[in-house]
Amino acid sequence: MKSTTLSTIQTQHASGISSLKQAPIKEGQVVHGKIKKLYPNQTAEVQIGNQKVIAKLETPLKAGDSHFFQVEKMAPELQLKVVTGPLAEGKSLAQQGQQLLQAMNLPKTIEMQAAIQYFIKQQLPVSKDTMMQVEQLLKQLPKDITMKAALEAIQKIVEMKLPLTSTMLQTVISGKSTDGLHSVLQNFQSQLQQDQTVVPTLKNNILQNLQKIAEPFNGPVAGAILGKQIEVLQDGQQPLATRLPILQTLKSVNVLPTTASLTNPIPITSQSAMLNSAGDLLLKFTQADPLEKGQMLEQLRSWINQQPSLTANQKSEILTLLKKDNQPNQLQVLKDALTKVFAEQSQQAIFSKDLNGLTPKDHLVSLLGKGSTMESVAQTLQQLTNIGSNSTSNNAIIQAEQQVIQQLDGKAFEHAMKEVLKSLGFGYEAKLASNSDEIRQLASQLKPQIVELLQNQSISSAVRESAEAVLGRMNGLQILSSENGPQHQLLMQVPLEFLGKKMDASLEWNGRMKEDGKIDSDFARIMFYLQLDTLKETVVDMQVQNRVVSITLYNNDTQLESLSEKFKETLKIGLSSVGYQLSGIFVKTFEEQKLASTLNAKAYTFDVQGVDIRI
Template sequence: MRASNIVQDLIKQDKLTTNRPLTFRPGQIISGKVLKLFPNQIAEVQVGSQKVIAQLEVGLSVNDRHFFQVQSIDGQVQLKVLESPGLNGKQPSVENLLKQLNLPVTKENISLLQFFLREQLPITKETIHMAAEWLKSSDSFQEGLEGIRLLLTKQLPFTKDVFHSLTTVLKNEPMSLLLENLLTKFKGENPTESSNKLTALLTEMTMTEKEKMSNVALMKLVKDWLSSTDQQKSKSAFHFLQNTGFISSHANEESMVQQALQKWSKAAMVQTKNSSGLNIIPELVENNRTGSREGLILTLTKLQTILKNDVNGSLESKALSEIQKILSDIRGSNIAPPLSGRDMTTIAKAIFQVLAQESDRMEIPARTAEWKQVLPILNQSEQSLSKLANMLFMNQESLSKNQSNDEHILIEQMKNDIKIAGMQWGNSQAVKDQIKHLIQSIGLSYEHELLNVLKNPEGDAVNKAETLKPLLMQLLSEESSPAIKDAAEKLLFKITGFQVLSQEVGPLQQYIFQVPLSLWEMKSDLTMQWSGRKTENGKIDPNFCRVLFYLNLSQLKETIVDLQVQNRVMNLSIFNERADIRMLAAPFIAQLKENLTKINYQLLSIVFEKPKDEKVNTLKAAISARSAMSHVNGVDFRI
């Protein structure tokens, strides 16, 4: 079906509308035909399919075609003839007009000017010069022309950045591929603060659902091993990590804890969060490395205070008593720094307990984000991850009988965690929250949220800056390799392109976006268009609206869903190549109607269509033409 071009068809809808009224600006160049002459050099001139009464600078003949330049629009349009009429009243030479505009007569420039004339776009010397320059750096001349048309017809800022944003959207490169491309470019480069943040965010966005679930489970194992106040649970988690291959069966737990402490120490130095646990780790590692007795005493005293002031009382008293004993031995010179591996392990686990308590106050996925610092010490081979994933989705009876009861309990706890963190397709509220989270993480609503932060300085401004768009802007302001800059620019232009196409026109809104979506072991892109009237609170009216939805699925392949709502009555059209799509959907239609009734919607009809290859373009044109909002140029969707 080649539905991957759906984005292009959505943003070209204005081509299907009736001709817009002509608007003139001083300096604008138009092509026109003289229809009638009146006294005082007044004439009726046809421009495209419309007619205008204008004051001419010189007398002309009826039926002659000319290039005119608008001199003034005060009171009456005044036109200046730029070119003598062509032979037999035909269009004057485009080549001569290019010379008057001081542009070289090249094949590309001729095509550009002819495109402006054919599309009835407003021609000025400045716009033609800028457009010709931009097309030189465009990967595709035709996509470049379409980008220029969109700039002018949608009345967007006529700037190079907006042009590149539109042409990036028109290329139809999936967002997921652009994300993966930038992530790949970071490998082997010297890391910076912004590249580290981007790497973490891009990794999360490009993971499959299976990888995400395995990652959440792995984080729980690491957390149980390093921070559990239950020593038996900590040992079980460590042995589980060994049995699944993440830690060597010959590894010493004390040495692994030391490695984890070192990783946390490096991460804590670049963290901006005011975390008591994070602040202590670099002090502990540095003071122990240098053998600073006074430094160790100070650090352990701080840790002792944190443990004593544990407001929840959840930290084990044994950890506090062990820290107090080590501190007392250092003060009494019974032990001298650097501390033994056993003592450092005891101290490290107490600190990790503090970190675990702090992260428990956060929401998923934030509560697992910091624990990812420990991942590099693990052997994250494909075999280990696959083994863990298989265990998570086996029945309890299918699990190996060689596993202990504690390990069975760990697996059940991990299963519960991934249910909460995963995409819950059966829960509409959860799906909405996940998509909203993706939109915010990408930064498609960044400017709107930033404006709210400026209005409310007490808001969480830091989190708003940790989204993809501002991080890309920060990266591009730094010194980076050309490959990284190119990949980052393409991704930033892609995001901005969808933003500039989503505008607000009067009471009407139209919002187009694309986000990466993981479907178990498959990666895809979700593309949606929302159209409707704007309510008083700035949202799209749910009573009268239209939603176009596109997704490429592993079994159903490319699928377009067209949902139209009139007074809360729904008509649903589903476009798919499969001949059995109606039969596959039949068992779910009754449940769909029932669930829609619960939220006060009535499903009037469902139509399934299987387009033929030769009718692909007709199909897409029909989808666009059927839009009640096809004459609207764009919207600002309030997230």
């Protein structure tokens, strides 16, 4: 995404929340303040930034005057020392900066002048040590980093009380980048593939993880393939020449047990399955005492009725079998029927989830005795994908991909984003600290793998540099994610790839939490910054006030307005179903946006109670 377009909208957005963050004041720092009121004993009310404080002044001053003050003491009372004389009204930043540089005996280099003017403009506390550190950082800037970008990053570092080092500066600047992660990850992958010094096991694990990030729909595609194969295998009308190779293939990779046959492809097993999965309930029914059978039947009936991915006919088919108690081979008949319907829905309701978050493919794998955990389900499906990719015939994969494409919706995109974020390992430090059950999954995430890689001193400089770029980007996003009282900010970048289509999405979420710790969803601002194959540069600005939704699309394609009208009614119905009302859809070009920003710089200021999400 071009920074010129983003900066226009980002600047307007920032104007609405710039006062929410106040940099900390410490003893020895110099701050800009205005005398608001005078009190006895040389005490005064001083406006410093966006806050008013009561301070003890070293010398008598005049109400209404502005000065630069040095903080002498913070406790037991705030004491301020005058650094400069009264600042004349209308004095330029450059003039104020020169006055402060002279008073603090700081060098008047280009970098120092730029830094002091920026600190004054942003009302940041100043100290001699800090300004000397900032000057050195600005002198050492790489050619591809502008002074403006560096100063904005330095402001964030100062506000968050982080060390002013070149490494921290690079990390924060990387986190603020809107270039997306695709290019960074691709460069890392290319350098890693060429390096022969990396431990083979770690190298293969990282490359596999990068492949998972590039293929977030690998699981759904594999689920659709498995569903089709099981469907054919159970169909006795299919020719032997079609069914036998499928049976042999699934047995060879341990997807089906060795006891599976053409006459009984899905035999009863005693393998454990995920809680509340079809395989789990069937196993409990198998192991139940005769006196408990009736209760288990009722549980099964209730569970079938609550499955959102099953059609009415499929539910009726299973429920009819459950009424036929004491029939020969009842368990096998029931298992075959459950396998059949979930094999069908692994193709027809790919992204549907039940109340426990399980999809049809999860239930299907559990019935095959291979789904004791979500990890084992993923491993089983991965085995199937590997076979497909090595096969001379790709018809099954092509058909499964088409089924996935036809069902792409909100749930599909949610799935893709979760898969990518989990593989990247953005929150891996939080899981380490929380003793989460997911700790065992950390080894398969990219971030801890890169940390391990960088501990190897023998890797090439090219691999180290590219690995540090990826790690710096993720660390930068985490550093820029923060909370300030009820205000929260979260930054993420998600490299999305949909079956050959690539899209970089940058996400920024700024929101206010309610007293119960939940987001106030009545007020929101959601912004999507996207680079799309067809529409190219696109911004979707969605604003919510009292659950009334207004959407503005920014794009230079003149046909977008007429195209958006076709989806307006569908969008209105969808929003209404979750308790929101659509007020309108507006389409503007980026040039119109720039004109609007010139006429009204506060056009996009939003209520501080709201939520801001940028994707």
